[in-house]
Amino acid sequence: MTVEFWGHEFKVNVILGCLGGFLIAIVSSMFGFGGGPFMVPLMTVGLGLPMYVVVGSSLLAIFFNTLMGTARHYQFGNFDPVFFLIMFPAAILGGFIAPQIAKRVSPLTVKRIAVAGLVLLALNLLGVY
Amino acid sequence: MKQRIALLISIFVMAVCIPAGGASAAGPPDAAGVAAAPTIQIDKTSIDNGGSIIVTGTAPVGKPVYIEVWADNQVRASRFDAEVDKDTGKRPYVLYLTNEMPAYYKIFVPKDQKENLDKIKKEGKKWSFSKALKDLGADAAYSVPAKAKIDRYQATLMGSIIGSRGDLLPQMDDKENRKRSMQLVKARFVNPDKVLGAEVVVNPDGSYTAEIKVRKGLTPGKYNIVAAVDKNLRSRPLTFENRISFPLIYLSNAGTSLNIFGPFFLTLAIAIFGVLMGAGGGFIMNPLLVSIWPLPHTIVAGTVMPTVLFSQGSGIYNYSKIKFLNWKLGVTIGLAMVFGGFIGPKLTELITLAQFKFVFGWILLILAGLMFWQTTPGYISKNKKEQAILKEFKKKAEEAAGAKKKA
Numbered sequence: 001m002t003v004e005f006w007g008h009e010f011k012v013n014v015i016l017g018c019l020g021g022f023l024i025a026i027v028s029s030m031f032g033f034g035g036g037p038f039m040v041p042l043m044t045v046g047l048g049l050p051m052y053v054v055v056g057s058s059l060l061a062i063f064f065n066t067l068m069g070t071a072r073h074y075q076f077g078n079f080d081p082v083f084f085l086i087m088f089p090a091a092i093l094g095g096f097i098a099p100q101i102a103k104r105v106s107p108l109t110v111k112r113i114a115v116a117g118l119v120l121l122a123l124n125l126l127g128v129y
Numbered sequence: 130m131k132q133r134i135a136l137l138i139s140i141f142v143m144a145v146c147i148p149a150g151g152a153s154a155a156g157p158p159d160a161a162g163v164a165a166a167p168t169i170q171i172d173k174t175s176i177d178n179g180g181s182i183i184v185t186g187t188a189p190v191g192k193p194v195y196i197e198v199w200a201d202n203q204v205r206a207s208r209f210d211a212e213v214d215k216d217t218g219k220r221p222y223v224l225y226l227t228n229e230m231p232a233y234y235k236i237f238v239p240k241d242q243k244e245n246l247d248k249i250k251k252e253g254k255k256w257s258f259s260k261a262l263k264d265l266g267a268d269a270a271y272s273v274p275a276k277a278k279i280d281r282y283q284a285t286l287m288g289s290i291i292g293s294r295g296d297l298l299p300q301m302d303d304k305e306n307r308k309r310s311m312q313l314v315k316a317r318f319v320n321p322d323k324v325l326g327a328e329v330v331v332n333p334d335g336s337y338t339a340e341i342k343v344r345k346g347l348t349p350g351k352y353n354i355v356a357a358v359d360k361n362l363r364s365r366p367l368t369f370e371n372r373i374s375f376p377l378i379y380l381s382n383a384g385t386s387l388n389i390f391g392p393f394f395l396t397l398a399i400a401i402f403g404v405l406m407g408a409g410g411g412f413i414m415n416p417l418l419v420s421i422w423p424l425p426h427t428i429v430a431g432t433v434m435p436t437v438l439f440s441q442g443s444g445i446y447n448y449s450k451i452k453f454l455n456w457k458l459g460v461t462i463g464l465a466m467v468f469g470g471f472i473g474p475k476l477t478e479l480i481t482l483a484q485f486k487f488v489f490g491w492i493l494l495i496l497a498g499l500m501f502w503q504t505t506p507g508y509i510s511k512n513k514k515e516q517a518i519l520k521e522f523k524k525k526a527e528e529a530a531g532a533k534k535k536a
Contacts, residue, residue: 003457005455006525017461018462019465021465024469025473029430029434029472030430031415031473032433032434033411034411037500050519052518052519052522053458056445059448061460063442066437067467068466068470068471069473072473073477076475082379084435090393091396094396095404098401118500121413125416
């Protein structure tokens with residue numbers, strides 16, 4: 001498939017993209033997360049697309065998954081409305097506060113902290129400590 | 130001959146007692162034939178977000194006394210049976226599901242069983258509720274979850290692919306229902322601590338006392354309490370009320386009460402951090418939620434997912450305004466993802482909380498690896514160029530969109 005983006009043309013391996021997207025969607029909807037951090041490497045490294053094409057389009061792809069996953073979780077009775085009403089405003093508020101802080105911190109530092117935090121959390125989940 | 134007559138008489142007495150014992154649950158305790166049933170009193174009729182209740186009463190001399198406590202509020206419990214069947218050697222792949230599990234359930238056994246209970250706790254994750262009940266002699270006291278209506282579905286590979294629960298199998302008989310309900314109790318409450326306690330002190334004269342502690346963060350509403358010495362000798366049920374008040378709130382699907390500020394500030398912090406590190410918060414949110422609060426993983430996955438819908442939607446809107454996304458690419462991969470999103474939520478209920486945490490552990494390690502790679506010098510220098518191009522393109526796009534608006 002050829003993708004045209006702002007005057008540039010890119011050849012995209014649709015099979016790899018769809019298969020990868022499909023697998024990421026299964027795991028992410030099963031465990032209830034978005035899947036962005038996996039989609040972006042898939043599309044940049046796997047499909048060889050530049051970042052500026054990926055940022056918007058990956059979000060669009062993920063949105064399909066989130067929409068479907070939400071509907072299915074609701075169907076299976078996994079949705080708790082009160083719990084949702086507690087978390088939803090906080091998530092929106094976070095979306096407004098974050099850009100204010102983002103200007104003041106280096107993304108590299110955030111990522112390094114995130115790596116350490118993720119490893120700690122992962123080891124805890126795996127029962128290492 | 131005398132023995133036989135005695136036996137006949139005792140059988141007759143038992144036959145009379147069985148229905149009478151059953152009826153005593155609803156009727157007055159002083160009905161005929163219930164004389165031997167244990168009596169029960171409690172020292173208070175309400176508690177505030179947990180507390181302790183002193184239970185006293187008398188039971189036939191020399192018999193152990195079990196106290197069964199359950200909440201009126203009900204929740205869902207499910208268990209996917211994929212273990213090899215000892216008799217047939219096959220894996221059954223049957224999903225058991227009930228919506229009638231009490232949101233709180235616990236059997237208190239005599240204090241002298243404490244050692245046995247400690248042994249069960251030491252068995253770790255593999256403990257079996259039905260074996261525990263037998264070992265503690267509490268089998269006869271177990272009654273309420275056994276009556277829950279349990280649906281079972283035969284799962285198939287094809288069924289899972291098309292995202293159905295499978296074929297609904299015929300209703301189980303009472304004995305099978307009872308057995309499966311015990312497995313569901315374990316699936317729902319996970320730890321032996323939650324469903325078993327050795328608190329009943331039985332005195333030689335037949336009187337008993339027990340201090341029943343109800344934890345914080347449980348379901349509000351009516352709780353029932355019954356003392357039992359065996360299957361047919363049960364006291365009438367007493368009830369007490371567990372009250373919760375703001376900021377505590379009860380999540381009816383999750384069966385848990387929690388302080389609303391807890392998840393609110395956690396979500397806020399994680400949402401901010403998520404945006405800063407360029408990943409949605411779901412990765413950190415879900416494992417933290419199931420670790421901090423006793424929430425079922427199905428509810429967590431199913432409720433966190435919709436919270437990101439809005440931010441994703443607004444992100445797409447902002448990008449589309451400046452024509453900064455490729456619809457063809459996004460929709461093509463998106464359609465493949467729709468199928469994945471159709472299958473995934475079905476699989477959530479097939480795994481246990483322990484498996485959920487385990488797999489999540491590995492997902493986070495992979496994610497940490499990806500993030501670490503993004504902090505390596507090679508990636509950073511490449512990314513700098515990419516980000517510069519990204520900014521340039523975005524600027525162009527914004528200008529173009531702005532120009533159009535003016536025109």
